[in-house]
Amino acid sequence: AQSVTQLDSHVSVSEGTPVLLRCNYSSSYSPSLFWYVQHPNKGLQLLLKYTSAATLVKGINGFEAEFKKSETSFHLTKPSAHMSDAAEYFCVVRGNDYKLSFGAGTTVTVRA
């Protein structure tokens, strides 16, 4: 079975400082991994995806994630947080039959 664990339920950063959201995965085959962002009362937006190409994946809005097979991790980072980054972030792994397995989510708060 495929699953993800998001290691932090809540992350608080100051505007202009780096953001790190941690995710570990478990997959019985070569994983496809994703990060989604959800702003309050909105749908989920795909930030980036890893599908066995480059291990460092660049996404939208300055986010990037690094796939580390030896650590079974797929952490999301951004060098400088912006107020608009305040949202909930989901780490996701491909499951069976085109289904996705979602982490519990990390809520990001950005302090002015």
Place this chain on the structure above:
Amino acid sequence: SQTIHQWPATLVQPVGSPLSLECTVEGTSNPNLYWYRQAAGRGLQLLFYSVGIGQISSEVPQNLSASRPQDRQFILSSKKLLLSDSGFYLCAWNPGAKVYEQFFGPGTRLTVL
């Protein structure tokens, strides 16, 4: 380009009343379609998915049902709503063909009173 629509955006319904939420996708054909629910503090729960017209798979037994009357239309229904049906309902689509990411609609906020 592809677009996914959901309506209504918000809905307040009394316990025991029926429910119909609609999702449509434009700009693609034969998509995989999904219904999710987000209850407060409980993450995303997959309710139903469909790989074609009339083909519905249920992930969680409950008083909800889904139908796919047309290729790009996915409907979530209930005959009698429960308080526990309150939540944020999200529809998503996926093109298949070895593409695994899903694309989400704007969601429907359902409050059952």
